[in-house]
Amino acid sequence: MTNSQPIRLDHFMAAANAAYYGQKNPFADFITAPEISQMFGELIAAWVIAVIHTMPDDSAITLVEAGPGQGTLMADMLRVIRQAAPDIYQNCSVIFVETSERLRQIQKQAIAHHTDISVRWYDSIDSIPSQPMILVANEFLDALPIRQFVKVSSGEWAEHYVYQGQLFQKQVADLPKAPIFQRPVREGDIVEVCEAGQDIIKTIAQRIYKDGGAALFIDYGYASPVWGDTLQAIAGGEKVSPFIDPGEADLTAHIDFLALKEIVIATGARAYGIQTQGEFLKQLGLLVRAKMLAARATEIEQKQIAEAVYRLIDPSEMGDLFKVMAIMHADLPIPPAFELNKEIK
Template sequence: MSDQLSLSDLINVQIEAQGPMSLSTYMNLCLTHPTLGYYRKSDPLGRTGDFITAPEISQMFGEMLGVWVAQIWQQLDKPNRLTLVELGPGRGTLMADMVRIFQSVPGLLDALNVQLLETNPVLKQQQAEKIKGVTLSWVEEIHQLKEVDGPIISIANEFFDALPIKQFQYIKGNWYERLVGLKDGQRVWGLSPTPMPADAFPPQLGTPEENAIWEMAYPAQKNMEELGALLAEKTGALLAIDYGYAQTQTGETLQALEKHKMVDPLDHPGEADITAHVDFEALTEKLDRERLNICPLITQGQFLKAMGIEMRAKAIIDHIPDAKQKVENDLDRLIGAQQMGELFKVQAIGSKNMVPYPFEAG
């Protein structure tokens, strides 16, 4: 059927047959349908795509993460076997920039086992072409990493924001799940007729305002739990960078981007990138705090400054004076309070007794 019908038609057929669908089901189809999903069929990144991630803005971003990985390897006493896994590595730009840093750290490349969590065949090909100097392996599920040797360092840059969410709306003292339905052949928002039990919602929400929206990202929490268990078993550290908020709260953050413009998430399934802000408190709340060190959240600006990005920018300008304006613009975009510097947060997690630099113990 999928050979004849568009993803939009397929979703409508499913709603007609089974009734309104959860937002998480809708997002899952939009993003990961085997042949028509957004992340399965094309390259969404860059100036001709739908959005630009930090590694695509400037090499300095990836270089600072490379410095961080090298620092963690040293904190781990330079093991002769280290697995570095990147979740959702895009075109491979971030990993390529990190590897360039590793080349100047004696012994690190020899120890390194690079694993990329990726499902998009177009991006896999680009990663293979772009990332030089290391042997690459690909996995499609986190559990496949259980077989690796030695400590593990995980990098997740704008990974969790792209995982499906559910939305709930507060009406007259009850929470109802928001659903995607059909009206006159058009997809529209609706509500489940059945209220949800009150104890299913975080106490931090208190008594919300009428019509408040709460977003719950179960797949993101599940992935983080798997990563946490892996980290506790093998030791090492995890770094997650994403736009989001520190404490669980109400508020709708769902958005869709198509060719760098905001569009209605219900309009073009499979053609737009659909994301939501990350609730970092919920993301880490079920991790084993006896075996893991969940560091306090910091901003992307704080993290990159601590890793030396301002000195790196100065060094580039000194070397290539003509690049001054671009480097300064890129730096402001990455660390500026009005740009990505405050909106993007950085969550580090270390194995027991491991406090990843430059974070504080949790």
């Protein structure tokens, strides 16, 4: 992928990631929480079961995963749901939101032994039929394209474009509709807007408000008013330039969870969080589950379990960087691990 003319940053990022996910194996470059330990998917399954038990008894539930990667999270969830809540398992169907045909085949293999439930694939959230759903999205929003704006002076803004491997600024007259522009931004600050993410969150919240259900988003992001430039590229497990060799690296940006929460509330659905991943998993019982697994594990396995716990919840690893937000139908109670409803300032 090359750009012979200046291209807006979000258009550049969308094209680069489309090329990357269409041709590369992203899991050679990074590892996600479900791949670190089965405990992650098990606890998410427990959360899903608890939420479904608060819904109307006659609900036929659709389990939706957006950005399902290799299908590991859904495979772990279905294993637990089939064992712990067979009534829910028999009454559910699965939908993957995935555009990559290569990844679809990997996901199909991951849950191949679940032949007794319906499994479908869709390209977008908009395509999902109208019905109650429980949606889970882990590291989904971060790969969506962002726009970057720089406050040049009072009332004047510039936007980032990409040309010949470099960023440069072009003045803009009109700003997109985004909550971040209502916040106190200083001269020289960089602000990021993920229009695709905002649209997806609005769509999901509206669907949940209308049809019922819940959604759980886990991603690295921030809950402070302004964060600055968060665009990064990973290739071979190392940080590289986002603008050199586009399509060869995974481009991501941190999520503005405050903006997403405002969008959810405006739809009439309920938003809970913003919680850190570390606190979320601890409240769901990660440490108890780890102790149970370690009790019947070999010494080597015990070390692996301890390492996984560290990576998932320690503040220096994923524990603080990753945030969690839930979207719920207004008739449902506060979901598990959000009872304290802590805000991250």
